[in-house]
Amino acid sequence: MPAREIRPGVHWVGAIDWDREIFDELIPLPDGTSYNAYLVRGSEKTALIDTVDPTKTEELIGNLDDLGVTAIDYIVANHAEQDHSGSLPAMLERFPGATVVTNEKCRGLLVELLQIPEDRVRVIQDGETLPLGDRTLQFFIMPWVHWPETMVTYLQEDRVLFSCDFFGSHYATSNLFVGDEAAIHPAAKRYYAEIMMPFRKSIQGHLARLDGIGGIDIIAPSHGPLHDRPSVILDAYRDWTGDTVRDVVVLPYVSMHGSTREMVDHLIGALIGRGVTVKPFNLPRTDLGDLAMAIVDAATIVVGTPTVIFGPHPAVVSAAYVTNLLRPKTRYVTVIGSYGWGGKAADTIAGMLDRLRAEVIEPVIVLGKPGKDEFAALDRLADEIVKRHRDDTLVLQEER
Structure with missing residues (x-):
């Protein structure tokens, strides 16, 4: 799947896994899945938001090559699980000047799970910003969505939330954005049920926190299509995580x-x-x-x-x-x-x-x-x- 533009200078560069049938040797995937990675180009620095499952590393590299990417300054790791970060070793080898940006807990997991060199990791704090020139990334640590080290990344100027597993769906589609909301709703509910539901109370607090970060025009999760009508998925999560x-x-x-x-x-x-x-x-x-x-x-x-x-x-x-x-x-x-x-x-x-x-x-x-x-x-x-x-x-x- 070719790289696709979300905003000028902001591209989806991930991979679609049409044929994957099971996740973690536990969760059936009737609709396949995707591994979403995003490239954000500022006037001074370039950042890659997450990577892809290691089985799809070559597709990520191909998308970056198609965009003429010869250098990456930062690779943001929102989550250490391999379907998000499995291509990090390959990216660090391909872009020797790149620094991994993540939180302290995620740093520890990346070092243990993927043997990422500690000297190539920059640890950020909750709420910290990272300037790219005319664009600014802001990081919000949101533990237990669905691992203890998970965070989300907010692109302030474009009002895009790179939400990691939050608001995702195991749904392979050629559409960049949600088209048929009636079709995506059960896929998103299924995704919430399978991996988010045990942490319902934590997610309630994270939803409240998102209300105060300055407005969200696009939610870009790590799996499934992007939401250009954020209120739909936000309202669904408020319903699923509520007490009723x-x-x-x-x-x-x-x-x-x-x-x-x-x-x-x-x-x-x-x-x-x-x-x-x-x-x-x-x-x-x-x-x-x-x-x-x-x-x-x-x-x-x-x-x-x-x-x-x-x-x-x-x-x-x-x-x-x-x-x-x-x-x-x-x-x-x-x-x-x-x-x-x-x-x-x-x-x-x-x-x-x-x-x-x-x-x-x-x-x-x-x-x-x-x-x-x-x-x-x-x-x-x-x-x-x-x-x-x-x-x-x-x-x-x-x-x-």
């Missing part, structure tokens, strides 16, 4: 011999009949990103599991573990399922979701195949969920 949840039940489940599936189907029908939106996920066939996106703002999570020997199904354990890591703002959790001769599947799952700080509603666990009494218990569970949702002022009722 929606009148939605997410229901991840596994059924081995059909009993748990009967319970799941009955509860789905009971909740729908009571006006609650339900999002079921059959875990052996579920994209982890889809599940993560669904739990961003769901009021309740109901886990459906059979018992394997004495505990929950391994696929349920995996989903519960990931959910606990992602730490959604879910307010209620419970478990339904069946067992054959014993076990504590419900207690195990409830214990695995302790980071959610959600209230546990009494589980419905049955011996063998559910019958009339068990279905009645599921109806009572549906009633209890509805009551909690209606009584909780932080549960936003879905539009019907």
